[in-house]
Amino acid sequence: MTSLSSDDPFPSCTRALILWKPFGLSRRLLQVECSESILLFTLVPRLRKAPTVFLLGQRQGFSTMPEIEASLRDSELFSPPPVVRGMTELDRTAFKKTVSIPVLKARKEVVNRLMRALRRVALQRPGIKRVIEDPKDEDSRLIMLDPYRMLSADSFDKAELSVLKELDVSPQLSQYNLELTYENFKSEEVLRAVLPEGQDVTSGFSRVGHIAHLNLRDHQLPFKHLIGQVMVDKNPGITSAVNKTSNIDNTYRNFQMEVLCGEENMLTKVRENNYTYEFDFSKVYWNPRLSTEHGRITELLNPGDVLFDVFAGVGPFAIPAARKNCTVFANDLNPESHKWLLHNCKLNKVDQKVKVFNMDGKDFLQGPVREELMLRLGLSAEAKPSVHIVMNLPAKAIEFLGVFRSLLDGQPCSPELLPTVHCYCFSKESDPAKDVRRRAEAELGVSLEASSSVHLVRNVAPNKEMLCVTFQIPAATLYGLREFLTAKCGVCYP
Numbered sequence: 001m002t003s004l005s006s007d008d009p010f011p012s013c014t015r016a017l018i019l020w021k022p023f024g025l026s027r028r029l030l031q032v033e034c035s036e037s038i039l040l041f042t043l044v045p046r047l048r049k050a051p052t053v054f055l056l057g058q059r060q061g062f063s064t065m066p067e068i069e070a071s072l073r074d075s076e077l078f079s080p081p082p083v084v085r086g087m088t089e090l091d092r093t094a095f096k097k098t099v100s101i102p103v104l105k106a107r108k109e110v111v112n113r114l115m116r117a118l119r120r121v122a123l124q125r126p127g128i129k130r131v132i133e134d135p136k137d138e139d140s141r142l143i144m145l146d147p148y149r150m151l152s153a154d155s156f157d158k159a160e161l162s163v164l165k166e167l168d169v170s171p172q173l174s175q176y177n178l179e180l181t182y183e184n185f186k187s188e189e190v191l192r193a194v195l196p197e198g199q200d201v202t203s204g205f206s207r208v209g210h211i212a213h214l215n216l217r218d219h220q221l222p223f224k225h226l227i228g229q230v231m232v233d234k235n236p237g238i239t240s241a242v243n244k245t246s247n248i249d250n251t252y253r254n255f256q257m258e259v260l261c262g263e264e265n266m267l268t269k270v271r272e273n274n275y276t277y278e279f280d281f282s283k284v285y286w287n288p289r290l291s292t293e294h295g296r297i298t299e300l301l302n303p304g305d306v307l308f309d310v311f312a313g314v315g316p317f318a319i320p321a322a323r324k325n326c327t328v329f330a331n332d333l334n335p336e337s338h339k340w341l342l343h344n345c346k347l348n349k350v351d352q353k354v355k356v357f358n359m360d361g362k363d364f365l366q367g368p369v370r371e372e373l374m375l376r377l378g379l380s381a382e383a384k385p386s387v388h389i390v391m392n393l394p395a396k397a398i399e400f401l402g403v404f405r406s407l408l409d410g411q412p413c414s415p416e417l418l419p420t421v422h423c424y425c426f427s428k429e430s431d432p433a434k435d436v437r438r439r440a441e442a443e444l445g446v447s448l449e450a451s452s453s454v455h456l457v458r459n460v461a462p463n464k465e466m467l468c469v470t471f472q473i474p475a476a477t478l479y480g481l482r483e484f485l486t487a488k489c490g491v492c493y494p
C-alpha cells in the first residue's frame with residue numbers, strides 16, 4: 001500500500017536554490033540539497049495562494065517553472081483525486097491517491113520522546129499512523145511529518161533541533177510514498193472534491209443523538225445522499241443523516257425531514273447539561289443549540305421556587321428545575337412532546353416533582369397556573385416562593401402575554417407573588433432588544449422600561465435574533481388596577 005521511494009531524498013550531488021515568495025508576502029531564500037527539482041515541489045505546501053516558485057539550478061542558471069506553478073495552485077496535496085468531481089453515488093475506491101511525505105528516521109527506542117518534541121511538525125491525518133516501521137532497518141522507525149511544515153531539515157525549529165541532537169537523531173529527511181484512501185480524507189475534503197468547484201460545501205450539522213441533522217442548500221441537493229453517507233462515515237456515533245425539508249412553521253415546531261442515509265429510526269437519546277432525554281426527533285422539537293439557554297435559566301432558579309413551563313417540549317427546562325428541587329408545572333400542546341416529557345421525567349427520576357399537562361398555553365395559564373397562584377396567595381409572605389414562568393415559543397410567545405392582564409383580577413394584591421416571566425421571541429429589527437420589549441409592553445399594556453432585561457440567546461439567521469425578555473409581571477397588570485391601588489393606598493376603590 002505504501003512504499004519508501006528513497007532513504008535520502010536530498011542526495012547532495014546537486015544543490016538547488018529556491019527563491020520562495022510565500023503567500024506573495026515576502027521573499028525567503030531556502031537552500032535545499034536535491035538532485036531532482038520535482039521532488040522539492042511535492043514537499044512545498046500546495047496552498048490556494050501558491051507561492052511563486054523560482055528555480056535557480058546550478059547548471060541551468062535561472063528558470064521559472066510555470067507548469068509546476070500551475071499544478072501547485074490547482075491541486076492540494078491532501079485533496080482527493082479529480083476523478084471524484086461530480087460523483088453523486090459514493091464510490092470509496094475512487095479516492096485512492098499517493099502523496100510524497102517527508103519522514104524522519106529514528107531508532108525505535110527514542111521514538112516516544114521524539115514524538116513529544118515533534119508535535120508541531122508531525123503529520124496529522126485521519127486513520128494514518130504517524131510512526132511506521134522502517135522496511136530497511138528493523139531497529140528504526142520512520143516518523144511521518146507534515147509536508148506543509150517540513151520542507152527540509154531547515155524547517156525544524158531550535159527546540160526541535162536540540163531534541164534531535166540530544167537523542168542523536170539526524171535531521172536529514174527522506175521521502176515516503178503514502179497511499180491515501182477515502183478513510184484518510186476529512187469530510188470537508190471529500191465534499192470539496194466532489195461538489196462543483198467554487199460552491200459552498202459547508203458540511204456542518206446539528207447532532208441529535210445518533211442523528212446528523214443537515215440543512216442543505218439547493219446546489220447541494222443533487223449530492224444529498226452522498227453528503228449524508230459522508231456524515232455517517234466520518235462521524236463516530238452518527239448512524240443516520242437527515243435533511244430538513246421545510247422551515248419549522250408548524251404548530252409543534254418539529255421538522256419535516258428526509259432520511260438521506262442510515263436508519264429511518266428517529267427515536268433517539270441525547271445528553272444535555274448532565275440530563276438524559278429520549279424522544280422521536282421526527283415528532284417533537286429539539287434543538288441542541290439551546291443547551292446554554294436551558295442552563296442559564298436553571299441557574300436563575302433556587303430550590304423551593306415554582307416553575308411554570310408553558311411550552312415545555314420534552315423537558316429541558318422542567319427537568320433540571322425539578323432536580324434543583326423546584327416545584328414544576330410543565331405543559332406542551334403536542335401529544336408526542338407530552339408523552340416524551342412524562343417519559344423523561346421518569347428517566348431523570350423527577351416524576352414526583354413535575355406535574356405535566358397537555359393543553360394550549362393560554363388554557364394552561366388561565367387554568368392550572370392561575371389556580372396554583374391563587375392557592376399560594378393564601379400563604380404567609382415568608383412561605384410564598386419565587387415564581388418563574390418560562391415561555392419558549394419564540395415565534396408566538398409574546399402573543400400569549402395578554403393573558404396576564406388581570407389574571408388574578410379580584411384577588412387581594414400580593415406584592416410577594418409577582419411571577420418573573422422569561423419570554424422568548426425572534427426579532428429582525430435593527431434594535432432587537434427595543435423591539436421585543438416594545439412588543440411585550442403592547443401585549444401587557446404597561447411600560448417595562450425600568451423593570452425588564454433582554455438577553456440575546458442566539459443568532460438564528462442573518463438579521464434574525466432569538467432573545468429572551470425577562471420581567472416581573474407588574475401588580476397593576478396581574479391583579480387589575482383597582483386591586484393594585486387598594487393594596488398600594490389602603491383605600492378601597494370601587
Ligand SMILES: C[S@@+](CC[C@H](N)C(=O)[O-])C[C@H]1O[C@@H](n2cnc3c(N)ncnc32)[C@H](O)[C@@H]1O
Pocket residue numbers: 251252253284285286287290310311312313314315316317331332333334337359360361362392393394
Ligand atoms: C420552541 S419549542 C420549545 C420546547 C422546549 N421548551 C425547549 O426549550 O426545547 C416550543 C414548544 O411549544 C409547543 N407548542 C406550540 N404551540 C403551543 C401552544 N399553543 N400551547 C402549548 N404548547 C405549544 C410545541 O409543541 C413545542 O414543543
